[in-house]
Amino acid sequence: MPRRDMHVQVTHSMPPQKIEVFKSLENWVEENLLSLLKPIDNNWQPQDFLPDPTSDGFYDQIQEIQERTKEIPDDYFVVLVGDMITEEALPTYQTLLNTMDGTSDETGASLTPWAxxxxxxxxxxxxxxxxxxxxLYLSGKVDMRQIEKTIQYLIASGMDSKSENNPYLGAIYTSFQERATFISHGNTAKLAKEYGDTELAKICGFIAADEKRHETAYTKLTD
Structure with missing residues (x-):
């Protein structure tokens, strides 16, 4: 059997006194991070952009999506699928955040501002x-089963962000991730508009705006 190189995972690198610093920032989190969240009742939801299955025009609306997307080139959908798969790996990112010393959600329903x-x-x-x-499913442009397998493989594989259970390093990672997703969704919004799918452009634009707001939160931690 061929030898497999195993990289060494560094864990819990932050000293106890620095963990206490993060715990002491709970009031700051309330004022500076929680204030960036939008009330759920005021937030957009996916259904705001999708055909209404209870309406008489449901099937016509699906047909409109397929008409709008049929001329969009395949390489655009490669990027859009990549963006979607990245978003669908959310369980991995939440797991990562809950490995951080001093800021994790220790019960799953903790009332600390960090949690x-x-x-x-x-x-x-x-x-x-x-x-x-x-x-993407309604567009009929992609192989959804292969995408679903990829998502399952990705989440099952997990990820080592090299954060060492250190919330400061974790914030640096998430700041860059939020910036990257903001840029990518912003670019797909611009291209969708150029290709004539203004609804898809709106979708990507709204997602990009969320990512920018989240980037603002995580960069505050690193300032």
Missing amino acids: IWTRAWTAEENRHGDLLNKY
Whole structure:
């Protein structure tokens, strides 16, 4: 059997006194992070952009999506699928955040500001993959079963972000991830508009706006 190189995972690298610093920032989190969250009742939801299955025009609306997307080139959909798969790996990102010393959600329903932020951020992000997944499915342009397998493989594989259970390193990682997703969704919005699918452009634009707001939160932690 061929030898497999195993990289060494560094864990819990932050000293106890620095963990206490993060715990002491709970009031700051309430004022600076939780304030960036939008009330759920005021938030957009995926269904706001999708055909209404209870309406008489449901099938016509699906046909409109397929008409709008049929001329969009395949390489655009490669990027859009990549964006969607990234969003669908949300369980991995929440798991990562809950490995951080001093900021993790220790019960799954903790009332600490750090835990509230993680759950609320996850809940806002969850809409992104839901919406893109459904739109891609309705477009009829992609092999959804292969995409679903890829998502399952990705989540099952997990990820080592090299954060060492250190919330400061974790914030650096998430800041870059949010910036990258903001840029990517912004670019797909612009291209969708150029290709004539203004509804898809709107979808990608709304997701990009969320990512920018989340980037603002995580960069505050690193300032």
